[in-house]
Amino acid sequence: MDYMIEVNHQRIKTNGIWLHVAEKGTGPLVLLLHGFPELWYAWRHQINHLAENGYHVVAPDLRGYGDSDSPLNPNSYTIFHIVGDLVGLLDHFGQQKAYVVGHDWGAVAGWHLSLFRPDRVIGLVNLSVPYFPRSPTTKSTEAIRELYGDGTHVIQFQEPGRAERAFARYDYTTVMKKFLLITDNMIAPPDMEFIDFLDTKSALPAWLTEEDIRVFAEKFEESGFTGPFNYYRAMDLSWELLAPWQGLKITVPVKFMIGDKDFGFKSDGRSEYVLGDDFRSLVPNLEVVVIGGHHFIEQENPQEVSSQILSFLREHPVDQ
Template sequence: MQTRRLKTDGLTQQILEAGTGPLVLLIHGFPELGISWRAQVEALAAAGYHAVAPDMRGYGGTDRPAGAENYTALHLVGDMVDLVRALGERDCFVVGHDWGAPIAWHCALLRPDLFRAVAGLSVPFQPRRPNGPPTPAMAVLSQRAGLGDLYINRLQAADAHLAFEADPATALRKMFWSYDGATADADQSTGFLPPGVSMLDHVPDHATLPPWMSAEHFAGYVAALTAGGFEGPVNWYRAMDLNWSLTAFLQGRKIHQPALFIVGERDPVRHYSGAHETGMADWVTDLRGRMVLPGAGHWIQQERAEAVNAALLDFFGSLPAQLDRKP
């Protein structure tokens, strides 16, 4: 594996890559980096693919534009389109985890000519709904249910990133631990916060690194997010309502490429996005598989690397050899 930086139309992107062959883009989520895909980059490269895991806009070695308006889904999909071109290809497979999953789904939705197959990890495809932007609706539903505030609503605050930046190592340790499959039920986050309790204070101080996270691997996250801060990553959340306002043209559109969805059985994200799993086949018309990994939490490409690698290789291997064309 090697790390390098590429200049694309919109920004300079840092990528982790290995292998030659059909291109596979691996899109990370919050608060991760391209290094979260190391096991997949290695396995895909060994199987004859060119595996590329970028640090996404706002993260790590990739540029960090100012302002939430520069972190819409249209920007993030555009970054991936630019990256495919910069890598000298004209089509690819795309995989996304956490926030990377909605971006991967939208890559497939917006550019079916370019993104020939899609796999989403942890977050199912969620079509645009016609009844207004999402965060006010989330706030109403969680309050009516007596669940407190969904953390997504808390991250809308202009200063929300500062709590993470005050102590990046503690913030990252708590987030990884509270969404991990090995963490006890009583300590796992549900994503909902009691009034007056912050996202980090809600996680016990005895949080430790998950079993799969080495000290060296964790140090890579801490160094990158200490240097780059959390404002760019949190801006992905702050752009959610703007995404809704910009995507009326996608209303009713479906994904027709071959698709795969993988989720951990104990993934806390299922508390607030799980309802979309069962209806996903109505919107993803060629859904080849929906896998639930027993006992796994949210960070499945790292928690259950072998299972995720096997699923991706089976999925890609079942598709026609269609990604061998150069522009």
């Protein structure tokens, strides 16, 4: 289908799987990492803007998504697998270092690439999901259950097959609208499936077209949602494997952006964390920018997000 944006598509062998990437432009390498439930196409506005301003932009479908491989075993989706895929992309393009931009799960990947391999990251721009310290005693899903109960998507996605069955009651267009247009509470009653809890908006906002929705829906209809769900199902395994990095700081330069109406910013003291000293103590070289929008700000407020990314890249030029 016509994606309304001219990019070069290719599949690259990395870390034992094939990743599909969309790329455009020449210059320093910028990786754009999407979140759940998105694709490379979530970055359509930023790809054009950054390419036009002298950057080589590469936006992969992360493993489990779109035209990339989707391993069957949930244990193949730890944060180490995701970061390994990204290091392989840098090697493929012959780049020792790159700029990294991540949103949602892509932000989680960006945080951990910067944690594990700061030698490969010039600077990091992350959206919507801040860096949280690893609890030394409580597994990730246990901590989330303690905070939010059993109605959160993170908990409901744990059981293999459960979310797949719930999502299957809706067509893919409806699923995408439910997620991309989340504006408020993300905690369902414990006896209700999360996908049933989400509203189906009657009209699209100005920033999202029916054609945009079709791009996402058609790809997820081909690939399904099990790969994306497996990121959640591997969270506790990632927690176990992350023990050796307990307490380490992220030292690369970082700009963090979040929407002022993002549920993750408004709820349970999150804004105090994002704007406070605890976050900065873990990420010492940090700039925080709150912009207008909800969770999917790279699509909802693309001009501001693109401008903020570009200003960061120019403030941190590649070493000559």
